[in-house]
Amino acid sequence: MLPDRLQRLVHLLARLPGVGEKTALRYAMHLATEDGQLATQLGADLRDLATGIGKCTCCGNMAEIHQDRVLCDVCLDTRRDATVMCIVAKVQDLLAIENSGAMRGRYFVLGRLLSPLDGIGPQQLPLEALLGRIGADGVQELIIATPPSVDGEATALLIAREVESTGVRVSRIASGVPHGGDLEYADQITLGRAIDGRRSIDVGDS
Amino acid sequence: MLPDRLQRLVHLLARLPGVGEKTALRYAMHLATEDGQLATQLGADLRDLATGIGKCTCCGNMAEIHQDRVLCDVCLDTRRDATVMCIVAKVQDLLAIENSGAMRGRYFVLGRLLSPLDGIGPQQLPLEALLGRIGADGVQELIIATPPSVDGEATALLIAREVESTGVRVSRIASGVPHGGDLEYADQITLGRAIDGRRSIDVGDS
Structure with a gap:
Protein backbone atom coordinates (compact mmCIF):
# COMPACT_ATOMS: atom_id res chain seq x y z
CA MET A 1 0.00 0.00 0.00
CA LEU A 2 3.11 2.19 -0.02
CA PRO A 3 3.71 4.03 -3.32
CA ASP A 4 6.37 2.28 -5.46
CA ARG A 5 8.70 5.22 -5.23
CA LEU A 6 8.62 5.18 -1.43
CA GLN A 7 8.91 1.39 -1.34
CA ARG A 8 12.06 1.63 -3.47
CA LEU A 9 13.46 4.26 -1.10
CA VAL A 10 12.80 1.93 1.85
CA HIS A 11 14.67 -0.90 0.08
CA LEU A 12 17.62 1.38 -0.63
CA LEU A 13 17.79 2.71 2.94
CA ALA A 14 17.65 -0.87 4.25
CA ARG A 15 21.02 -1.44 2.54
CA LEU A 16 22.72 0.90 5.02
CA PRO A 17 24.70 -1.01 7.67
CA GLY A 18 22.56 -2.14 10.60
CA VAL A 19 19.32 -0.80 9.10
CA GLY A 20 16.34 -3.16 8.79
CA GLU A 21 13.01 -2.68 7.01
CA LYS A 22 11.33 -1.02 10.02
CA THR A 23 14.09 1.52 10.53
CA ALA A 24 14.30 2.17 6.78
CA LEU A 25 10.56 2.85 6.73
CA ARG A 26 10.96 5.25 9.66
CA TYR A 27 13.73 7.13 7.82
CA ALA A 28 11.71 7.17 4.58
CA MET A 29 8.58 8.50 6.33
CA HIS A 30 10.63 11.20 8.04
CA LEU A 31 12.17 12.23 4.72
CA ALA A 32 8.84 12.12 2.87
CA THR A 33 6.64 13.85 5.43
CA GLU A 34 8.63 15.79 8.00
CA ASP A 35 11.85 17.03 6.51
CA GLY A 36 11.52 17.51 2.75
CA GLN A 37 14.44 19.94 2.81
CA LEU A 38 16.66 17.22 4.28
CA ALA A 39 15.63 14.84 1.48
CA THR A 40 16.57 17.39 -1.18
CA GLN A 41 19.91 18.28 0.43
CA LEU A 42 20.80 14.64 1.07
CA GLY A 43 19.80 13.82 -2.50
CA ALA A 44 22.12 16.44 -3.97
CA ASP A 45 25.02 15.50 -1.69
CA LEU A 46 24.71 11.76 -2.25
CA ARG A 47 24.46 12.10 -6.01
CA ASP A 48 27.86 13.82 -6.15
CA LEU A 49 29.47 11.67 -3.46
CA ALA A 50 31.10 9.12 -5.76
CA THR A 51 32.68 11.80 -7.94
CA GLY A 52 33.61 14.15 -5.08
CA ILE A 53 35.01 11.88 -2.38
CA GLY A 54 37.63 9.18 -2.69
CA LYS A 55 40.37 7.44 -0.77
CA CYS A 56 43.60 9.36 -0.25
CA THR A 57 46.11 7.75 -2.62
CA CYS A 58 48.77 8.12 0.05
CA CYS A 59 47.17 6.83 3.28
CA GLY A 60 43.63 5.63 2.50
CA ASN A 61 41.85 8.34 4.54
CA MET A 62 38.78 9.99 2.97
CA ALA A 63 39.66 12.96 0.76
CA GLU A 64 38.10 15.43 -1.66
CA ILE A 65 38.82 14.50 -5.26
CA HIS A 66 40.60 17.29 -7.13
CA GLN A 67 41.29 17.05 -10.86
CA ASP A 68 44.84 15.86 -10.54
CA ARG A 69 45.10 14.32 -7.07
CA VAL A 70 43.28 12.68 -4.16
CA LEU A 71 45.13 13.61 -0.98
CA CYS A 72 43.62 13.97 2.49
CA ASP A 73 44.10 16.87 4.90
CA VAL A 74 46.55 14.87 7.04
CA CYS A 75 48.82 14.03 4.12
CA LEU A 76 48.66 17.64 2.84
CA ASP A 77 49.62 19.03 6.26
CA THR A 78 53.34 19.77 5.98
CA ARG A 79 53.69 20.33 9.74
CA VAL A 177 41.41 -0.74 31.67
CA PRO A 178 39.98 2.37 29.94
CA HIS A 179 40.05 5.81 31.58
CA GLY A 180 37.22 6.03 34.12
CA GLY A 181 36.67 2.28 33.81
CA ASP A 182 35.86 0.07 36.76
CA LEU A 183 38.22 -2.82 37.47
CA GLU A 184 35.32 -4.75 38.96
CA TYR A 185 33.55 -4.85 35.60
CA MET B 1 40.09 15.65 9.44
CA LEU B 2 37.05 14.49 7.46
CA PRO B 3 36.60 16.29 4.11
CA ASP B 4 33.99 19.07 4.34
CA ARG B 5 31.70 17.31 1.91
CA LEU B 6 31.67 14.14 3.99
CA GLN B 7 31.30 16.11 7.21
CA ARG B 8 28.23 17.82 5.76
CA LEU B 9 26.80 14.43 4.77
CA VAL B 10 27.33 13.20 8.34
CA HIS B 11 25.46 16.24 9.70
CA LEU B 12 22.57 15.65 7.29
CA LEU B 13 22.32 11.95 8.10
CA ALA B 14 22.35 12.77 11.82
CA ARG B 15 19.02 14.58 11.27
CA LEU B 16 17.29 11.26 10.58
CA PRO B 17 15.19 10.10 13.55
CA GLY B 18 17.20 8.20 16.16
CA VAL B 19 20.50 8.69 14.32
CA GLY B 20 23.44 10.16 16.25
CA GLU B 21 26.83 11.35 15.01
CA LYS B 22 28.44 7.89 15.28
CA THR B 23 25.72 6.13 13.31
CA ALA B 24 25.65 8.94 10.75
CA LEU B 25 29.41 8.56 10.28
CA ARG B 26 28.96 4.81 9.83
CA TYR B 27 26.31 5.38 7.14
CA ALA B 28 28.43 8.05 5.44
CA MET B 29 31.52 5.80 5.38
CA HIS B 30 29.47 2.95 3.95
CA LEU B 31 28.07 5.21 1.24
CA ALA B 32 31.45 6.77 0.45
CA THR B 33 33.60 3.65 0.47
CA GLU B 34 31.58 0.48 0.14
CA ASP B 35 28.42 1.11 -1.83
CA GLY B 36 28.89 4.00 -4.24
CA GLN B 37 26.01 2.69 -6.35
CA LEU B 38 23.69 2.97 -3.36
CA ALA B 39 24.76 6.59 -2.83
CA THR B 40 23.98 7.46 -6.45
CA GLN B 41 20.59 5.69 -6.44
CA LEU B 42 19.61 7.14 -3.07
CA GLY B 43 20.71 10.56 -4.26
CA ALA B 44 18.50 10.44 -7.34
CA ASP B 45 15.50 9.08 -5.43
CA LEU B 46 15.76 11.56 -2.57
CA ARG B 47 16.14 14.53 -4.86
CA ASP B 48 12.80 13.80 -6.51
CA LEU B 49 11.06 12.74 -3.31
CA ALA B 50 9.48 16.08 -2.42
CA THR B 51 8.01 16.50 -5.90
CA GLY B 52 6.99 12.87 -6.37
CA ILE B 53 5.49 11.84 -3.06
CA GLY B 54 2.85 13.64 -1.02
CA LYS B 55 0.03 13.06 1.42
CA CYS B 56 -3.19 11.67 -0.01
CA THR B 57 -5.62 14.60 0.00
CA CYS B 58 -8.37 12.22 1.06
CA CYS B 59 -6.91 10.17 3.93
CA GLY B 60 -3.36 11.37 4.59
CA ASN B 61 -1.65 8.15 3.47
CA MET B 62 1.48 8.46 1.32
CA ALA B 63 0.72 8.76 -2.39
CA GLU B 64 2.40 9.42 -5.72
CA ILE B 65 1.81 12.97 -6.90
CA HIS B 66 0.12 13.08 -10.32
CA GLN B 67 -0.42 16.37 -12.13
CA ASP B 68 -4.01 16.85 -11.05
CA ARG B 69 -4.40 14.78 -7.91
CA VAL B 70 -2.71 13.16 -4.91
CA LEU B 71 -4.66 10.03 -4.04
CA CYS B 72 -3.30 6.88 -2.41
CA ASP B 73 -3.85 3.30 -3.57
CA VAL B 74 -6.39 2.66 -0.80
CA CYS B 75 -8.57 5.62 -1.73
CA LEU B 76 -8.32 4.76 -5.45
CA ASP B 77 -9.40 1.15 -4.79
CA THR B 78 -13.12 1.12 -5.67
CA ARG B 79 -13.62 -2.34 -4.12
CA VAL B 177 -2.36 -9.80 25.74
CA PRO B 178 -0.83 -10.07 22.23
CA HIS B 179 -0.96 -13.30 20.22
CA GLY B 180 1.79 -15.62 21.45
CA GLY B 181 2.32 -13.37 24.48
CA ASP B 182 3.00 -14.70 27.94
CA LEU B 183 0.59 -13.67 30.71
CA GLU B 184 3.41 -13.98 33.21
CA TYR B 185 5.31 -11.16 31.52
Whole structure:
Protein backbone atom coordinates (compact mmCIF):
# COMPACT_ATOMS: atom_id res chain seq x y z
CA MET A 1 0.00 0.00 0.00
CA LEU A 2 3.11 2.19 -0.02
CA PRO A 3 3.71 4.03 -3.32
CA ASP A 4 6.37 2.28 -5.46
CA ARG A 5 8.70 5.22 -5.23
CA LEU A 6 8.62 5.18 -1.43
CA GLN A 7 8.91 1.39 -1.34
CA ARG A 8 12.06 1.63 -3.47
CA LEU A 9 13.46 4.26 -1.10
CA VAL A 10 12.80 1.93 1.85
CA HIS A 11 14.67 -0.90 0.08
CA LEU A 12 17.62 1.38 -0.63
CA LEU A 13 17.79 2.71 2.94
CA ALA A 14 17.65 -0.87 4.25
CA ARG A 15 21.02 -1.44 2.54
CA LEU A 16 22.72 0.90 5.02
CA PRO A 17 24.70 -1.01 7.67
CA GLY A 18 22.56 -2.14 10.60
CA VAL A 19 19.32 -0.80 9.10
CA GLY A 20 16.34 -3.16 8.79
CA GLU A 21 13.01 -2.68 7.01
CA LYS A 22 11.33 -1.02 10.02
CA THR A 23 14.09 1.52 10.53
CA ALA A 24 14.30 2.17 6.78
CA LEU A 25 10.56 2.85 6.73
CA ARG A 26 10.96 5.25 9.66
CA TYR A 27 13.73 7.13 7.82
CA ALA A 28 11.71 7.17 4.58
CA MET A 29 8.58 8.50 6.33
CA HIS A 30 10.63 11.20 8.04
CA LEU A 31 12.17 12.23 4.72
CA ALA A 32 8.84 12.12 2.87
CA THR A 33 6.64 13.85 5.43
CA GLU A 34 8.63 15.79 8.00
CA ASP A 35 11.85 17.03 6.51
CA GLY A 36 11.52 17.51 2.75
CA GLN A 37 14.44 19.94 2.81
CA LEU A 38 16.66 17.22 4.28
CA ALA A 39 15.63 14.84 1.48
CA THR A 40 16.57 17.39 -1.18
CA GLN A 41 19.91 18.28 0.43
CA LEU A 42 20.80 14.64 1.07
CA GLY A 43 19.80 13.82 -2.50
CA ALA A 44 22.12 16.44 -3.97
CA ASP A 45 25.02 15.50 -1.69
CA LEU A 46 24.71 11.76 -2.25
CA ARG A 47 24.46 12.10 -6.01
CA ASP A 48 27.86 13.82 -6.15
CA LEU A 49 29.47 11.67 -3.46
CA ALA A 50 31.10 9.12 -5.76
CA THR A 51 32.68 11.80 -7.94
CA GLY A 52 33.61 14.15 -5.08
CA ILE A 53 35.01 11.88 -2.38
CA GLY A 54 37.63 9.18 -2.69
CA LYS A 55 40.37 7.44 -0.77
CA CYS A 56 43.60 9.36 -0.25
CA THR A 57 46.11 7.75 -2.62
CA CYS A 58 48.77 8.12 0.05
CA CYS A 59 47.17 6.83 3.28
CA GLY A 60 43.63 5.63 2.50
CA ASN A 61 41.85 8.34 4.54
CA MET A 62 38.78 9.99 2.97
CA ALA A 63 39.66 12.96 0.76
CA GLU A 64 38.10 15.43 -1.66
CA ILE A 65 38.82 14.50 -5.26
CA HIS A 66 40.60 17.29 -7.13
CA GLN A 67 41.29 17.05 -10.86
CA ASP A 68 44.84 15.86 -10.54
CA ARG A 69 45.10 14.32 -7.07
CA VAL A 70 43.28 12.68 -4.16
CA LEU A 71 45.13 13.61 -0.98
CA CYS A 72 43.62 13.97 2.49
CA ASP A 73 44.10 16.87 4.90
CA VAL A 74 46.55 14.87 7.04
CA CYS A 75 48.82 14.03 4.12
CA LEU A 76 48.66 17.64 2.84
CA ASP A 77 49.62 19.03 6.26
CA THR A 78 53.34 19.77 5.98
CA ARG A 79 53.69 20.33 9.74
CA ARG A 80 53.11 16.62 10.32
CA ASP A 81 56.04 14.42 11.22
CA ALA A 82 56.29 12.08 8.23
CA THR A 83 58.78 9.84 10.03
CA VAL A 84 56.08 8.58 12.42
CA MET A 85 53.32 6.46 10.89
CA CYS A 86 50.22 5.13 12.62
CA ILE A 87 48.54 2.06 11.11
CA VAL A 88 44.78 1.79 11.61
CA ALA A 89 42.15 -0.68 10.43
CA LYS A 90 39.56 1.82 9.21
CA VAL A 91 39.00 5.53 8.65
CA GLN A 92 36.78 5.85 11.73
CA ASP A 93 39.74 4.74 13.87
CA LEU A 94 41.91 7.40 12.24
CA LEU A 95 39.28 10.04 13.09
CA ALA A 96 39.10 8.84 16.69
CA ILE A 97 42.89 9.09 17.08
CA GLU A 98 42.89 12.53 15.42
CA ASN A 99 40.25 13.67 17.92
CA SER A 100 42.48 12.55 20.78
CA GLY A 101 45.20 14.90 19.51
CA ALA A 102 47.84 12.38 20.58
CA MET A 103 49.23 11.66 17.11
CA ARG A 104 51.46 14.17 15.30
CA GLY A 105 52.60 11.85 12.51
CA ARG A 106 50.76 10.41 9.52
CA TYR A 107 48.58 7.39 8.94
CA PHE A 108 48.11 4.29 6.88
CA VAL A 109 44.59 2.84 6.64
CA LEU A 110 44.57 -0.93 6.07
CA GLY A 111 40.88 -1.09 5.18
CA ARG A 112 40.62 -4.62 6.60
CA LEU A 113 42.12 -6.99 9.16
CA LEU A 114 43.39 -10.54 8.82
CA SER A 115 40.36 -12.77 9.14
CA PRO A 116 40.92 -16.37 8.02
CA LEU A 117 37.23 -17.23 8.54
CA ASP A 118 36.21 -14.52 6.05
CA GLY A 119 38.95 -15.57 3.63
CA ILE A 120 41.12 -12.54 4.31
CA GLY A 121 44.76 -13.65 4.42
CA PRO A 122 48.04 -11.70 4.15
CA GLN A 123 47.57 -11.44 0.36
CA GLN A 124 44.40 -9.41 0.87
CA LEU A 125 46.18 -6.77 2.99
CA PRO A 126 47.94 -3.77 1.34
CA LEU A 127 51.36 -4.79 2.70
CA GLU A 128 53.24 -3.87 -0.45
CA ALA A 129 51.80 -0.36 -0.45
CA LEU A 130 52.67 -0.07 3.24
CA LEU A 131 56.31 -1.07 2.65
CA GLY A 132 56.43 1.37 -0.26
CA ARG A 133 55.18 4.21 1.96
CA ILE A 134 57.70 3.36 4.69
CA GLY A 135 60.56 3.54 2.17
CA ALA A 136 59.33 6.64 0.34
CA ASP A 137 58.52 8.69 3.46
CA GLY A 138 61.61 7.65 5.41
CA VAL A 139 59.41 6.34 8.24
CA GLN A 140 61.39 5.64 11.42
CA GLU A 141 58.61 4.73 13.85
CA LEU A 142 55.54 2.63 13.19
CA ILE A 143 52.64 2.68 15.70
CA ILE A 144 50.24 -0.19 15.05
CA ALA A 145 46.78 0.91 16.22
CA THR A 146 44.70 -2.03 15.01
CA PRO A 147 41.98 -2.93 17.56
CA PRO A 148 42.87 -5.20 20.53
CA SER A 149 40.84 -8.10 19.11
CA VAL A 150 41.98 -11.51 17.80
CA ASP A 151 42.01 -10.22 14.19
CA GLY A 152 43.61 -6.94 15.21
CA GLU A 153 46.40 -8.65 17.17
CA ALA A 154 47.10 -11.12 14.36
CA THR A 155 47.30 -8.25 11.85
CA ALA A 156 49.63 -6.30 14.16
CA LEU A 157 51.94 -9.31 14.48
CA LEU A 158 51.95 -9.87 10.71
CA ILE A 159 52.85 -6.25 10.02
CA ALA A 160 55.56 -6.24 12.70
CA ARG A 161 57.14 -9.30 11.03
CA GLU A 162 56.88 -7.86 7.51
CA VAL A 163 58.51 -4.62 8.60
CA GLU A 164 61.23 -6.23 10.72
CA SER A 165 63.87 -6.22 7.96
CA THR A 166 63.49 -2.47 7.35
CA GLY A 167 64.85 -1.63 10.81
CA VAL A 168 61.89 0.65 11.59
CA ARG A 169 60.95 0.93 15.29
CA VAL A 170 57.56 -0.79 15.70
CA SER A 171 55.19 -0.35 18.64
CA ARG A 172 51.65 -1.39 19.51
CA ILE A 173 49.12 0.89 21.26
CA ALA A 174 48.51 0.02 24.93
CA SER A 175 45.58 -2.16 25.91
CA GLY A 176 44.17 -2.08 29.43
CA VAL A 177 41.41 -0.74 31.67
CA PRO A 178 39.98 2.37 29.94
CA HIS A 179 40.05 5.81 31.58
CA GLY A 180 37.22 6.03 34.12
CA GLY A 181 36.67 2.28 33.81
CA ASP A 182 35.86 0.07 36.76
CA LEU A 183 38.22 -2.82 37.47
CA GLU A 184 35.32 -4.75 38.96
CA TYR A 185 33.55 -4.85 35.60
CA ALA A 186 36.59 -5.20 33.31
CA ASP A 187 36.84 -8.56 31.54
CA GLN A 188 39.65 -11.02 32.31
CA ILE A 189 41.61 -10.42 29.11
CA THR A 190 41.57 -6.65 29.59
CA LEU A 191 42.73 -7.00 33.20
CA GLY A 192 45.42 -9.47 32.12
CA ARG A 193 46.66 -6.99 29.55
CA ALA A 194 46.54 -4.12 32.02
CA ILE A 195 48.82 -6.06 34.36
CA ASP A 196 51.14 -7.38 31.62
CA GLY A 197 51.49 -3.85 30.25
CA ARG A 198 52.18 -2.20 33.62
CA ARG A 199 54.59 0.73 33.69
CA SER A 200 56.87 1.74 36.52
CA ILE A 201 55.89 4.93 38.31
CA ASP A 202 58.51 7.62 38.20
CA VAL A 203 58.43 9.41 41.57
CA GLY A 204 61.09 11.94 40.63
CA ASP A 205 63.88 13.25 42.85
CA SER A 206 62.11 16.00 44.77
CA MET B 1 40.09 15.65 9.44
CA LEU B 2 37.05 14.49 7.46
CA PRO B 3 36.60 16.29 4.11
CA ASP B 4 33.99 19.07 4.34
CA ARG B 5 31.70 17.31 1.91
CA LEU B 6 31.67 14.14 3.99
CA GLN B 7 31.30 16.11 7.21
CA ARG B 8 28.23 17.82 5.76
CA LEU B 9 26.80 14.43 4.77
CA VAL B 10 27.33 13.20 8.34
CA HIS B 11 25.46 16.24 9.70
CA LEU B 12 22.57 15.65 7.29
CA LEU B 13 22.32 11.95 8.10
CA ALA B 14 22.35 12.77 11.82
CA ARG B 15 19.02 14.58 11.27
CA LEU B 16 17.29 11.26 10.58
CA PRO B 17 15.19 10.10 13.55
CA GLY B 18 17.20 8.20 16.16
CA VAL B 19 20.50 8.69 14.32
CA GLY B 20 23.44 10.16 16.25
CA GLU B 21 26.83 11.35 15.01
CA LYS B 22 28.44 7.89 15.28
CA THR B 23 25.72 6.13 13.31
CA ALA B 24 25.65 8.94 10.75
CA LEU B 25 29.41 8.56 10.28
CA ARG B 26 28.96 4.81 9.83
CA TYR B 27 26.31 5.38 7.14
CA ALA B 28 28.43 8.05 5.44
CA MET B 29 31.52 5.80 5.38
CA HIS B 30 29.47 2.95 3.95
CA LEU B 31 28.07 5.21 1.24
CA ALA B 32 31.45 6.77 0.45
CA THR B 33 33.60 3.65 0.47
CA GLU B 34 31.58 0.48 0.14
CA ASP B 35 28.42 1.11 -1.83
CA GLY B 36 28.89 4.00 -4.24
CA GLN B 37 26.01 2.69 -6.35
CA LEU B 38 23.69 2.97 -3.36
CA ALA B 39 24.76 6.59 -2.83
CA THR B 40 23.98 7.46 -6.45
CA GLN B 41 20.59 5.69 -6.44
CA LEU B 42 19.61 7.14 -3.07
CA GLY B 43 20.71 10.56 -4.26
CA ALA B 44 18.50 10.44 -7.34
CA ASP B 45 15.50 9.08 -5.43
CA LEU B 46 15.76 11.56 -2.57
CA ARG B 47 16.14 14.53 -4.86
CA ASP B 48 12.80 13.80 -6.51
CA LEU B 49 11.06 12.74 -3.31
CA ALA B 50 9.48 16.08 -2.42
CA THR B 51 8.01 16.50 -5.90
CA GLY B 52 6.99 12.87 -6.37
CA ILE B 53 5.49 11.84 -3.06
CA GLY B 54 2.85 13.64 -1.02
CA LYS B 55 0.03 13.06 1.42
CA CYS B 56 -3.19 11.67 -0.01
CA THR B 57 -5.62 14.60 0.00
CA CYS B 58 -8.37 12.22 1.06
CA CYS B 59 -6.91 10.17 3.93
CA GLY B 60 -3.36 11.37 4.59
CA ASN B 61 -1.65 8.15 3.47
CA MET B 62 1.48 8.46 1.32
CA ALA B 63 0.72 8.76 -2.39
CA GLU B 64 2.40 9.42 -5.72
CA ILE B 65 1.81 12.97 -6.90
CA HIS B 66 0.12 13.08 -10.32
CA GLN B 67 -0.42 16.37 -12.13
CA ASP B 68 -4.01 16.85 -11.05
CA ARG B 69 -4.40 14.78 -7.91
CA VAL B 70 -2.71 13.16 -4.91
CA LEU B 71 -4.66 10.03 -4.04
CA CYS B 72 -3.30 6.88 -2.41
CA ASP B 73 -3.85 3.30 -3.57
CA VAL B 74 -6.39 2.66 -0.80
CA CYS B 75 -8.57 5.62 -1.73
CA LEU B 76 -8.32 4.76 -5.45
CA ASP B 77 -9.40 1.15 -4.79
CA THR B 78 -13.12 1.12 -5.67
CA ARG B 79 -13.62 -2.34 -4.12
CA ARG B 80 -13.08 -0.85 -0.68
CA ASP B 81 -16.05 -0.34 1.60
CA ALA B 82 -16.20 3.44 1.94
CA THR B 83 -18.78 3.23 4.74
CA VAL B 84 -16.17 1.82 7.15
CA MET B 85 -13.37 4.16 8.18
CA CYS B 86 -10.36 3.34 10.31
CA ILE B 87 -8.63 6.19 12.13
CA VAL B 88 -4.90 5.81 12.73
CA ALA B 89 -2.24 8.06 14.24
CA LYS B 90 0.40 7.65 11.54
CA VAL B 91 1.02 6.11 8.13
CA GLN B 92 3.13 3.27 9.58
CA ASP B 93 0.07 2.16 11.59
CA LEU B 94 -2.02 2.17 8.41
CA LEU B 95 0.59 -0.04 6.72
CA ALA B 96 0.62 -2.44 9.68
CA ILE B 97 -3.18 -2.79 9.57
CA GLU B 98 -3.08 -3.25 5.79
CA ASN B 99 -0.53 -6.03 6.24
CA SER B 100 -2.89 -7.78 8.67
CA GLY B 101 -5.53 -7.88 5.92
CA ALA B 102 -8.24 -7.36 8.56
CA MET B 103 -9.49 -4.02 7.26
CA ARG B 104 -11.65 -3.75 4.12
CA GLY B 105 -12.68 -0.12 4.53
CA ARG B 106 -10.73 3.09 4.17
CA TYR B 107 -8.54 5.15 6.47
CA PHE B 108 -8.00 8.54 7.98
CA VAL B 109 -4.50 9.42 9.16
CA LEU B 110 -4.49 11.93 12.03
CA GLY B 111 -0.77 12.67 11.79
CA ARG B 112 -0.58 13.35 15.53
CA LEU B 113 -2.19 12.54 18.86
CA LEU B 114 -3.47 14.78 21.64
CA SER B 115 -0.47 15.60 23.78
CA PRO B 116 -0.99 18.51 26.18
CA LEU B 117 2.65 18.42 27.31
CA ASP B 118 3.79 19.02 23.70
CA GLY B 119 1.15 21.71 23.21
CA ILE B 120 -1.04 19.56 20.96
CA GLY B 121 -4.67 20.18 21.85
CA PRO B 122 -7.94 19.47 19.99
CA GLN B 123 -7.30 22.50 17.74
CA GLN B 124 -4.15 20.87 16.38
CA LEU B 125 -6.00 17.72 15.26
CA PRO B 126 -7.68 17.55 11.81
CA LEU B 127 -11.15 17.05 13.30
CA GLU B 128 -12.90 19.28 10.77
CA ALA B 129 -11.45 17.33 7.85
CA LEU B 130 -12.47 14.11 9.58
CA LEU B 131 -16.08 15.24 10.02
CA GLY B 132 -16.07 16.39 6.39
CA ARG B 133 -14.90 12.97 5.21
CA ILE B 134 -17.50 11.18 7.34
CA GLY B 135 -20.27 13.28 5.77
CA ALA B 136 -18.95 13.13 2.19
CA ASP B 137 -18.25 9.38 2.17
CA GLY B 138 -21.41 8.38 4.02
CA VAL B 139 -19.34 6.65 6.71
CA GLN B 140 -21.45 4.40 8.96
CA GLU B 141 -18.78 2.77 11.10
CA LEU B 142 -15.69 4.36 12.59
CA ILE B 143 -12.92 2.15 13.97
CA ILE B 144 -10.51 4.15 16.11
CA ALA B 145 -7.10 2.48 15.90
CA THR B 146 -4.97 5.01 17.79
CA PRO B 147 -2.38 3.27 19.99
CA PRO B 148 -3.38 2.03 23.46
CA SER B 149 -1.31 4.73 25.21
CA VAL B 150 -2.43 7.68 27.33
CA ASP B 151 -2.31 10.03 24.32
CA GLY B 152 -3.92 7.44 22.05
CA GLU B 153 -6.80 6.81 24.47
CA ALA B 154 -7.39 10.53 25.01
CA THR B 155 -7.48 11.10 21.25
CA ALA B 156 -9.90 8.18 20.77
CA LEU B 157 -12.23 9.61 23.42
CA LEU B 158 -12.10 13.08 21.88
CA ILE B 159 -12.96 11.73 18.43
CA ALA B 160 -15.77 9.56 19.80
CA ARG B 161 -17.29 12.66 21.44
CA GLU B 162 -16.89 14.84 18.32
CA VAL B 163 -18.55 12.23 16.14
CA GLU B 164 -21.36 11.39 18.59
CA SER B 165 -23.88 13.79 17.02
CA THR B 166 -23.46 12.27 13.53
CA GLY B 167 -24.94 8.95 14.65
CA VAL B 168 -21.99 6.97 13.24
CA ARG B 169 -21.22 3.67 15.02
CA VAL B 170 -17.85 4.15 16.77
CA SER B 171 -15.59 1.37 18.04
CA ARG B 172 -12.10 1.10 19.47
CA ILE B 173 -9.62 -1.67 18.56
CA ALA B 174 -9.17 -4.31 21.29
CA SER B 175 -6.30 -4.06 23.73
CA GLY B 176 -5.02 -7.11 25.60
CA VAL B 177 -2.36 -9.80 25.74
CA PRO B 178 -0.83 -10.07 22.23
CA HIS B 179 -0.96 -13.30 20.22
CA GLY B 180 1.79 -15.62 21.45
CA GLY B 181 2.32 -13.37 24.48
CA ASP B 182 3.00 -14.70 27.94
CA LEU B 183 0.59 -13.67 30.71
CA GLU B 184 3.41 -13.98 33.21
CA TYR B 185 5.31 -11.16 31.52
CA ALA B 186 2.37 -8.96 30.51
CA ASP B 187 2.18 -5.64 32.38
CA GLN B 188 -0.66 -4.87 34.80
CA ILE B 189 -2.49 -2.44 32.52
CA THR B 190 -2.46 -4.87 29.59
CA LEU B 191 -3.76 -7.68 31.80
CA GLY B 192 -6.43 -5.38 33.25
CA ARG B 193 -7.55 -4.49 29.73
CA ALA B 194 -7.52 -8.11 28.64
CA ILE B 195 -9.90 -8.98 31.48
CA ASP B 196 -12.10 -5.89 31.08
CA GLY B 197 -12.37 -6.60 27.35
CA ARG B 198 -13.22 -10.32 27.76
CA ARG B 199 -15.64 -11.82 25.25
CA SER B 200 -18.04 -14.66 25.85
CA ILE B 201 -17.14 -17.90 24.11
CA ASP B 202 -19.79 -19.12 21.72
CA VAL B 203 -19.83 -22.93 22.00
CA GLY B 204 -22.48 -23.34 19.33
CA ASP B 205 -25.36 -25.84 19.39
CA SER B 206 -23.66 -28.99 18.11
